[in-house]
Amino acid sequence: MRKKQEGTPSGLSDRTSDIILVILCLFIMILVAYPLYYVLVASVSNPYDVYAGKTFILPSQFTMDGYKAVFSDNSILIGYWNSIKYTVIGTIFSVVMVYLTAYPLSVKELPGRKVISIFFIITMYFSGGLIPTYLIVKQTGLINNMWALFLPGGVAVGNMIIVRNYFEHSIPGEMIEAAEIDGASKWRTFYKIVVPLSKPIMAVMVVFSMVAYWNDWFTALIYLTGQSKAPLPLVLRNILIKSSASASQASTISGGYAELNKLTEMIKFGSIIVAAAPMLIIYPFVQKYFEKGMMAGAVKG
Amino acid sequence: MYFISTKRCNVSLRAETNVGKEGIMSKSNSAIAVTGKKRAGHHVKDYWQLYLMLLIPVVLTIIYKYIPMYGIQIAFRDYKATRGMFGSEFVGLKWFERFFRAPNCVRMIRNTILLSLFSLLWSFPIPIILALMINQLRFQKFKRTVQTVLYAPHFISTMVVCGMLRVFLSPSGGLINLIAGTQIDFLSEASAFRTIYIASGIWQDAGWGIIVYMATLANIDISHYEAAKIDGASMFQRIRFIDFPELIPQIVLMLIMSAGNLMNVGFEKVFLLQTDLNKATSDVISVYVYQQGIENAKYSYSTAVGLFNTVVNIILLLIVNRLAKKLSEDVSFV
Numbered sequence: 363m364r365k366k367q368e369g370t371p372s373g374l375s376d377r378t379s380d381i382i383l384v385i386l387c388l389f390i391m392i393l394v395a396y397p398l399y400y401v402l403v404a405s406v407s408n409p410y411d412v413y414a415g416k417t418f419i420l421p422s423q424f425t426m427d428g429y430k431a432v433f434s435d436n437s438i439l440i441g442y443w444n445s446i447k448y449t450v451i452g453t454i455f456s457v458v459m460v461y462l463t464a465y466p467l468s469v470k471e472l473p474g475r476k477v478i479s480i481f482f483i484i485t486m487y488f489s490g491g492l493i494p495t496y497l498i499v500k501q502t503g504l505i506n507n508m509w510a511l512f513l514p515g516g517v518a519v520g521n522m523i524i525v526r527n528y529f530e531h532s533i534p535g536e537m538i539e540a541a542e543i544d545g546a547s548k549w550r551t552f553y554k555i556v557v558p559l560s561k562p563i564m565a566v567m568v569v570f571s572m573v574a575y576w577n578d579w580f581t582a583l584i585y586l587t588g589q590s591k592a593p594l595p596l597v598l599r600n601i602l603i604k605s606s607a608s609a610s611q612a613s614t615i616s617g618g619y620a621e622l623n624k625l626t627e628m629i630k631f632g633s634i635i636v637a638a639a640p641m642l643i644i645y646p647f648v649q650k651y652f653e654k655g656m657m658a659g660a661v662k663g
Numbered sequence: 664m665y666f667i668s669t670k671r672c673n674v675s676l677r678a679e680t681n682v683g684k685e686g687i688m689s690k691s692n693s694a695i696a697v698t699g700k701k702r703a704g705h706h707v708k709d710y711w712q713l714y715l716m717l718l719i720p721v722v723l724t725i726i727y728k729y730i731p732m733y734g735i736q737i738a739f740r741d742y743k744a745t746r747g748m749f750g751s752e753f754v755g756l757k758w759f760e761r762f763f764r765a766p767n768c769v770r771m772i773r774n775t776i777l778l779s780l781f782s783l784l785w786s787f788p789i790p791i792i793l794a795l796m797i798n799q800l801r802f803q804k805f806k807r808t809v810q811t812v813l814y815a816p817h818f819i820s821t822m823v824v825c826g827m828l829r830v831f832l833s834p835s836g837g838l839i840n841l842i843a844g845t846q847i848d849f850l851s852e853a854s855a856f857r858t859i860y861i862a863s864g865i866w867q868d869a870g871w872g873i874i875v876y877m878a879t880l881a882n883i884d885i886s887h888y889e890a891a892k893i894d895g896a897s898m899f900q901r902i903r904f905i906d907f908p909e910l911i912p913q914i915v916l917m918l919i920m921s922a923g924n925l926m927n928v929g930f931e932k933v934f935l936l937q938t939d940l941n942k943a944t945s946d947v948i949s950v951y952v953y954q955q956g957i958e959n960a961k962y963s964y965s966t967a968v969g970l971f972n973t974v975v976n977i978i979l980l981l982i983v984n985r986l987a988k989k990l991s992e993d994v995s996f997v
Contacts, residue, residue, distance in 0.1 A: 387800060390793070397838075489731070491970065496957065580930070637822075
């Protein structure tokens with residue numbers, strides 16, 4: 363990052379261009395943030411006002427009915443719980459897999475290291491495609507089993523390479539040497555020294571996997587056919603894309619079709635916010651980690 | 664067969680080479696020499712621990728990556744569940760021929776290529792421009808804020824983005840129609856589909872794309888700027904003559920990578936934004952593969968179409984690589 367330069371810029375042109383730049387950046391920020399802001403405002407407004415164009419800047423007839431409906435909708439709650447479950451288990455599983463693969467492959471003297479590395483890297487470039495993979499998942503009995511989300515893509519090779527590079531370059535070899543001189547086995551060295559010393563890259567991996575699992579729905583669409591197993595994005599598909607009110611909503615409404623319609627619209631806005639919020643709240647706090655991870659990934663290329 | 668790494672001579676020795684290399688070791692580190700024998704015994708055993716760690720990942724990769732690769736052969740077979748992937752009847756190129764004779768075949772290939780080509784043309788330059796701009800911001804706090812806001816859409820699921828698009832593009836009371844004062848059902852207009860796809864793609868990922876460029880820009884020596892200032896270079900000139908040239912290798916690299924993916928059009932968004940009415944432009948191969956394979960259970964046919972897509976992609980990749988090589992011979996920057 364460039365520090366603010368010493369002395370003031372010479373002449374007006376620099377100051378002018380600074381101002382133009384700041385205005386441009388503000389404009390871009392608004393352009394990016396406004397769609398989300400609009401949904402947020404709409405989610406607490408009366409839907410008729412939203413469709414009349416009265417909620418561009420501030421909510422109109424403030425109401426939390428949309429959120430009440432979202433949180434009393436069983437399918438959304440189940441989806442939410444499923445998403446949390448899949449994200450937690452998936453993240454743990456994939457970070458463990460990445461570590462189990464990256465460490466042995468970072469030990470330069472391991473016989474066959476090169477062959478094993480190529481074995482993994484090939485899968486980055488070639489795949490069996492949708493159907494052959496689907497048929498194998500089916501044959502291994504994972505249809506409608508949440509492990510179908512984790513096992514097939516469990517070894518994230520790109521992440522593995524980032525972690526392996528970190529092990530090779532950022533963990534002092536002397537420490538590993540010292541541990542082994544003291545008679546520690548490779549496994550002991552791994553979990554007593556390498557794992558604790560690699561916390562920064564572990565954070566990156568946790569963030570990457572977390573975002574991926576929270577937002578994933580395609581894998582679930584293919585492999586999890588039961589309604590009760592659907593993660594949140596799949597539940598949202600019914601609400602947002604197929605635009606159908608769920609049965610539990612319809613039964614709770616007494617005001618007829620118009621009332622139901624109004625509620626359906628409010629649920630749309632509310633569920634967008636509810637689904638997007640967790641990651642949007644978390645990411646600013648972990649920004650430096652994923653920036654680091656992206657850079658590590660770019661360096662490897 | 665065996666080797667010694669000068670940095671970490673301790674672990675590089677295997678048991679049988681231990682005696683012969685003892686001398687070298689004692690030179691570099693006497694402590695190692697003392698315990699050398701004991702450790703060498705450890706190593707043979709230790710490697711097993713490393714192999715054991717690799718066991719689960721290797722098994723998973725064989726089952727879920729390599730067996731499916733081998734299973735691509737169902738593209739040339741008439742897959743029957745009872746006879747399995749490797750035992751079904753061999754039918755040669757039947758499924759490929761069927762695909763080429765399918766009424767929408769040409770349309771799908773054209774849509775796939777055009778959608779990713781236009782997407783690349785429009786979305787590629789934007790992160791570069793953004794990075795060059797943001798890099799010039801001098802107030803670090805403001806700069807961080809801009810970056811944070813620009814990253815936000817990347818963290819939203821495609822499903823939610825498409826949900827938002829549906830709401831915004833709705834003919835009655837959708838944001839876009841409210842602003843424009845119209846009542847157009849954009850998602851049933853084939854002519855609007857590519858614009859929707861590309862614009863929302865830029866909204867979601869352009870900010871994220873700046874990270875790699877920002878990293879390069881952060882490494883530029885400040886003295887260049889100072890020298891440029893003394894020479895009276897304006898901000899635009901500094902971007903043009905200092906920042907931009909630094910980015911060129913990265914730009915070329917990113918361009919090669921995305922050009923090699925030209926046939927891999929993002930399935931998720933097309934799938935979620937496709938309606939019966941916009942199919943003239945939204946009908947792409949990847950969605951077809953999904954529909955035929957998963958929805959209609961035509962496993963062999965779907966695999967054949969997917970394989971065709973992959974083969975075209977590999978050919979494109981090879982062409983791009985050749986071009987890139989030529990480019991790097993002509994120009995010294997790569």
